[in-house]
Amino acid sequence: MKHLSGLDATFLHFETPEMPMHVGSLNVLQLPKGYQGDFYEDAKAFMAGRIHLADVFTRKLALMPFDLSNPVWVDDDDIDVDYHVRHITLPKPGTNRQLQQYVARLHSSLIDRSRPLWEFYIIDGLKSGEVALYTKVHHAGIDGQAGVEVGKAIFDLEPAGRVVRPPRRKPRRSGYQLGMAELASAALRNTAAQYVKLYKMLPALGKALADLAAAPQELPRELDPRALARRYNLTAPRTPFNVSITNQRAFAGRTIPLAETKAIARHFGVTLNDVVLATVSGALRQYLKAGSELPAESMVAAVPVSLREAGDDTANNQASMILVSLASDLQDPVERLKAINQSSTQSKSTMNRFKAVILDDFPMFAAPWLMSGMASVVGRSGLVNMLPPAANVAVSNVQGAPFPMYFAGALVTSYYPVSIASHGTALNITLQSYNGRLDYGLIACRRAVPDVNEIGDHLLAEHRRLMALMQEAAPAPAEKPAVAPARERRAAPRRKAVATARKTAPVKAVKAAPAKKKPAAAAKKAPRGR
Template sequence: MITRLTPQDTSFFRLESSSNPMHIGSLAIVRDPYPGEHSAEGVPQSTDSPGPLTHDRLLDLVGRRLPLVPRYRHRVREVPYQIGRPVWVPDSGFDLTRHVRCSALPAPGTDAQLLDLVAQLASRPLEQTRPLWEMHLIEGLSGGRRAIFTKSHAALVDGTTALEIGHVILDTTPVPRALNPVAWFPEREPADLELLAMTAIELAGQPSEALEAIRRPLAGTAGRVLGAVRTAAGGTPDGPFNAPTSRNRRLEVVSTNLDDYRTIRKRFDCSVNDAVLAVVTGALRVFLQSRGEVLTESEVLRAVVPMAVYPDQAEPSRPDAGGEVSSFLIDLPVGEQNPVMRISHIAHATETNYANRRGVRARVLVHMAGFAPASLHAMSVRAASTFAEHTFNLVITNAPGPQRPMYVGGARMLEMYPVSPLLRNQTTTIGITSYDGRVFYGLNADRDAMADIGVLAAAVDESMEEMLGACVQ
């Protein structure tokens, strides 16, 4: 089936560059199954281990689940002369082994080696002549663990018509759910003349879009000139979080306890999202001070905060379909020394912005096995992209995940870290996901501009201790 990319999908596809690949990443750490593995309800599922999660087993699992995400077998084709928006077309040469790959660390691989490898994988743009996704099984990790790093282009995952592939391979028990096999046969791709004819017919009935198609090349040139003038004029915020990015990335991760955020929420009568932002703000304050920044009391960092919003604001873990992803700008009070005042400012700002939020309806958040955090992060990045780049310092995404153990081909998922892309002139992005009682941070940064991103990661724990100390005062 041939469908045209939406205007936002088109912008993500065309604005990607070698220094700003626009894919949503997700890093899952799994442990190989063992005999007698129990379900989330404590019921033994099998007396026999299904064996380690090998590349062949992952290939088989992904192949069986691909019918749940049919767009993952489609690639993007530009219409000749870029007349009209690009289209999704079936990839007649689709080869699953080119998308599900296997790498190995020198055993026993350390967490630092894993993060370095994932940062390298995250640095590479996806091949635009094939479906825009990859999944990497990484073996050799210490302690009988393996890692699965998935990246899907932001143009591919919209959270409604297309969920992220890493979600549909998850199961709630060690025994993968059975799906009826669906035969797949590659469809014929349209020729260039067919695409031109189809586009001409569509534009004939849409005069405004036809005019836009004619103006697009000139507008693109004007936009580049305007961007250069704005940069020269200093329109983009100054500071370590705003600078041109290189082609290389560095990834740091942090694992925290969800109950700690609930403690903060209860003590200060705010939402868990407010508690998360307060901890992040404290960590950013420590990071800036480590760089010798002199912070006045009124100093702020402006963040785009696309938060997952549900009917119960106090709980980020409820499986409520029909929520929405909202996005707003918020000033994080990094200059405020008192943690109680910081969370008070944040709670007031989020409450004020709630009524004026920009919402993206998440119609399909639940698909057989709880929430789809990577899909929500993709929607959050989409929401963030609606703001002008010179109006904020960084992007923080927060997406709830399932609060019970999940499995991939029998292997229990222990941790899950989001790896969100860097938008233009953004040197750092902070992705946050809750899962099974933990809150996981993925800090994706430009390797050149943010060589000290490890300081920010370590500061998260320091900030948490400060907030919990304020709870007992």
């Protein structure tokens, strides 16, 4: 039995049919040359031998009585692999657009909470002859970086894979579910431990607040709340993305070379994430401008920030959020990029002051049922459509593997993230680096953003625009000397060698050269002297 942290449980309590709280990915797989088997059966057998490598595949929820406290994770000793690994064949012609539409449809349905919270889909029928792997895992058990660690359990570095030891046998429990008394006592103990942890954190929290208040150079002189809100990007203008959503989804995937994005960052002296945000900003600016919906004020992005320590591969959530101005009110792309860099740096600096006291686990006794009710009321009442938004779009950048990987012997050619659209933030753009690529996954409420593919096309166009500006600003290459004629080019090395020999040869005494003898024929013709 393991308790969910307060942050993990939040993704459960805020979940509604209109707002599923699972994350996933779409991988296109290239089958081995000459493959003639049934890849679905091979993938199912492959997963059956790997699920014990990650906790997320083998644990399920045990709910507390009356939802008085957060659920706990318990081991599931009866996992039905046929249920969790499923098979879909696309109708002809099997285009990429059809694949993305089907993934959007699969992503809109809730995961069964009575089982381990994950589902894998093998999708074939693509006209390219490739197959696709779509995965979804509930966000209550995993964040972006923990997802990379789960990927290490199911992906290999070679087509032949690696030898995996079978799981150790564990004694089966006599009952299917834990008893009410056992769950209640566990909830009370965990709640008490959370309050103790919170009490111990109060001095550090007070110090962080004092440090922030003692930094007048970072605060505006006027204490007007509206000025403070603008300074720290606490409010955002209203856009078509800031509405209540339905359970219908639209998805689009786009790829940008990682090397080109890094080159832009180096040239303009910003970070790679700044370039990503500038690319997103330019794309949204063009999209909204085409519909005469571009706000006069700058849009704001909600950007997750990892709180995970190096080497921590725990399958849970350890992240917070910062707000970054997208500078969408600026027309010049370079000025926009510099403004995003300034806003991002300031937000990260503020976050670093509080990072040590940000809690991912906090008391929630008697709160779960209240949070679930509030989530339903907020989503269905239309209240989101009237409240000022804190952010216009969610943008997340996950660092993935810089090398090729294989799943059940098939080469993984792409790694498109599929994340969460939420009430008030109908568009989520998450990207992951993989093997020299930046794979963007755009997930949105289909009613709020029906043409998400158009935004994806604007992403590519904005990247090309930044590349062109970088190349225009690059210093011109040095002029090459004029090409000499072929005869002079052949003679040049010989002249150079002679000149070098003359400079380096030791000085010797010069002797008179002996007189040359005349040829015999010339001697006979010469007149004989008397």
